[in-house]
Amino acid sequence: MKLTEVIRRPLITEKTTxxxxxGRTLVFQxxxxxxxxxIRRAVEQLLGSKVQSVRTSLTHGKMKRQGRYVGRRSDWKKxxxxxxEGEKLPDFLQxx
Numbered sequence: 001m002k003l004t005e006v007i008r009r010p011l012i013t014e015k016t017t018x019x020x021x022x023g024r025t026l027v028f029q030x031x032x033x034x035x036x037x038x039i040r041r042a043v044e045q046l047l048g049s050k051v052q053s054v055r056t057s058l059t060h061g062k063m064k065r066q067g068r069y070v071g072r073r074s075d076w077k078k079x080x081x082x083x084x085e086g087e088k089l090p091d092f093l094q095x096x
């Protein structure tokens with residue numbers, strides 16, 4: 001798996017914004033088959049920051065309906081990446 005396929009996008013919600021205020025925690029949507037080692041390598045090489053720890057969680061898709069038709073959103077995986085002491089967030093993620 002390529003490094004650019006591992007990290008899909010950064011997650012920007014109220015919860016992740018509060019977590020990012022400490023300056024060390026980032027949250028990403030990642031590929032379902034990516035493991036913690038893949039995520040660590042991708043962050044270190046793409047963002048240029050050293051990683052202290054990676055936590056992952058699976059988010060199950062919700063049942064959605066439109067009128068009488070019922071569908072289901074797909075499951076996805078997110079990763080909480082904590083940077084090492086002294087590392088700073090990349091510039092393009094500062095204002096996001």
